[in-house]
Amino acid sequence: MKYLLVLIVLIIAYNIWRKQRIDSGSATPPHRNPTNAPPRIPQEMVPCAHCGLMMPKTEALEQGGKHYCSVEHQRQGPA
Ligand SMILES: [Zn+2]
Numbered sequence: 001m002k003y004l005l006v007l008i009v010l011i012i013a014y015n016i017w018r019k020q021r022i023d024s025g026s027a028t029p030p031h032r033n034p035t036n037a038p039p040r041i042p043q044e045m046v047p048c049a050h051c052g053l054m055m056p057k058t059e060a061l062e063q064g065g066k067h068y069c070s071v072e073h074q075r076q077g078p079a
Contacts, residue, residue: 049078 043056049066050073060067061074068074 048073050074050076051079 043058045054046057046060046067047054048060048069050068053069055067055069057067060069061071062068063074066078
């Protein structure tokens with residue numbers, strides 16, 4: 001029973017020590033991005049009106065409220 005108490009004290013002490021290390025900034029933050037790249041923003045996906053291919057809206061060609069994956073499909077129009 002005495003050893004259990006010692007163990008609990010050691011666990012609490014270890015947790016306090018760890019917390020202090022994280023708070024002081026000496027430990028590496030767990031969610032640090034090593035490449036410093038901006039986080040990926042979820043993009044709105046739209047289907048090509050001709051072939052149905054899903055693509056990010058920013059990469060789609062828009063014409064008349066419809067989206068196309070390529071100039072050729074834009075020219076051919078909705079299927
Ligand atoms: Zn297409």
